[in-house]
Amino acid sequence: MIVVHYSEIALKGKNRPLFEKKLVENIKKAIGSDKVRRVTGRIFVYKDDNDTINSLKKVFGIAWFGKAYKLDRDEGLLKNFLRENLKGIKTVKFNVKRHDKNYPKTSWELNLELLKFLKRELGILFSKNPEKIIEIEILEDSFLVVFEKIKGPGGLPVGISGKVLVLLSGGIDSAVASYMIMKRGCLPYYVHFHSFPNNKDVYNTKILELVKKLVEYSYNTKLFLVPTYYFQAEALKANRKLEMILFRRFMFKVSSEIAKREGIKALVTGDNIGQVASQTIENLYVVDKATDLLVLRPLLTYNKEEIIDIAKNIGTYDISIKEYKDCCSIIARHPSTRASLEEVLKEEEKISMEKIVEKTLNEIDVVEFP
Ligand code: ATP
Ligand code: MG
Numbered sequence: 520m521i522v523v524h525y526s527e528i529a530l531k532g533k534n535r536p537l538f539e540k541k542l543v544e545n546i547k548k549a550i551g552s553d554k555v556r557r558v559t560g561r562i563f564v565y566k567d568d569n570d571t572i573n574s575l576k577k578v579f580g581i582a583w584f585g586k587a588y589k590l591d592r593d594e595g596l597l598k599n600f601l602r603e604n605l606k607g608i609k610t611v612k613f614n615v616k617r618h619d620k621n622y623p624k625t626s627w628e629l630n631l632e633l634l635k636f637l638k639r640e641l642g643i644l645f646s647k648n649p650e651k652i653i654e655i656e657i658l659e660d661s662f663l664v665v666f667e668k669i670k671g672p673g674g675l676p677v678g679i680s681g682k683v684l685v686l687l688s689g690g691i692d693s694a695v696a697s698y699m700i701m702k703r704g705c706l707p708y709y710v711h712f713h714s715f716p717n718n719k720d721v722y723n724t725k726i727l728e729l730v731k732k733l734v735e736y737s738y739n740t741k742l743f744l745v746p747t748y749y750f751q752a753e754a755l756k757a758n759r760k761l762e763m764i765l766f767r768r769f770m771f772k773v774s775s776e777i778a779k780r781e782g783i784k785a786l787v788t789g790d791n792i793g794q795v796a797s798q799t800i801e802n803l804y805v806v807d808k809a810t811d812l813l814v815l816r817p818l819l820t821y822n823k824e825e826i827i828d829i830a831k832n833i834g835t836y837d838i839s840i841k842e843y844k845d846c847c848s849i850i851a852r853h854p855s856t857r858a859s860l861e862e863v864l865k866e867e868e869k870i871s872m873e874k875i876v877e878k879t880l881n882e883i884d885v886v887e888f889p
Pocket of ligand 1: 692710
């Protein structure tokens with residue numbers, strides 16, 4: 520079996536049972552099995568194949584996990600077991616944890632005794648930087664032994680912090696932003712704005728591929744597809760320099776309506792200060808005024824290289840760089856970097872923004888995952 524540990528720092532008081540329940544639920548979904556049980560501050564998974572291990576690496580809330588051997592609580596048995604399994608090893612270190620405080624030896628005493636035994640039997644020495652670090656837990660009725668700790672992604676179980684709506688462009692940043700916000704326990708839904716004549720045209724593009732990759736971390740989601748033809752037709756009347764900001768505000772207005780229908784309080788974007796002309800503080804300010812929802816921008820302060828590293832690690836990079844008919848490519852190349860809210864509001868009246876939004880809301884399709 521596998522033993523799963525979660526970081527407990529964030530788990531004071533009444534949040535703890537909620538956290539544990541959600542984590543168990545997510546582990547079951549991740550590994551596609553019900554063989555998961557919560558026992559005294561840890562979770563046991565009664566399955567230890569490679570698929571299970573790979574799935575657990577993606578479950579937010581897990582600090583570490585590892586294949587565990589459960590032995591009856593008999594020191595002779597434990598010693599024999601270690602002797603059998605550590606042949607050929609030269610250096611070790613034990614992390615002994617006494618969960619059952621009634622056990623007659625302290626964890627330190629057991630640690631010393633095991634080291635003494637291994638030195639005598641196999642010539643194995645203690646080292647601060649050993650070949651193997653062995654976790655031993657003293658439970659009420661058993662010893663648990665883990666020879667290899669595997670790092671989990673940490674954070675909070677997805678879903679525990681509520682739902683958010685991620686504006687997903689298909690580029691590198693918004694996919695990473697979604698990952699970052701999942702790490703803090705939010706369940707992302709997605710909205711994508713496209714320049715095709717029909718929502719169905721998005722089905723065979725990288726957008727669905729990207730959501731399929733991201734849903735590996737959240738188990739379920741919805742993707743809202745929104746056409747931009749009404750906006751594009753009217754935007755021709757607007758000041759070209761403001762088109763980009765108007766488009767951003769259009770996306771925020773439509774997204775806010777979707778969010779409200781879904782009971783969602785926050786929008787998430789992949790914006791990053793100064794990366795492109797539309798992402799100056801001035802412009803972000805003007806775009807923010809298009810919604811009364813909370814706007815989260817987890818990548819605001821990241822460097823591009825840092826974002827790319829994460830994208831590669833989580834498996835979205837190769838999808839994000841694929842060719843795609845991006846709606847931003849049809850929008851003015853040299854947008855204003857310091858739009859004023861007043862001037863933007865005037866332009867919106869000129870193009871009847873509220874009407875565009877209203878008409879667009881009737882053209883949305885939703886794709887559910889899985
Ligand atoms: P990304 O890599 O996510 O495309 P970016 O750095 O290229 O980000 P922009 O293209 O200016 O920046 O977009 C900023 C943010 O606006 C994106 O991260 C995304 O959240 C949102 N966005 C842009 N275009 C779209 C779109 N077509 N549909 C949904 N959201 C979008
Ligand atoms: Mg982009």
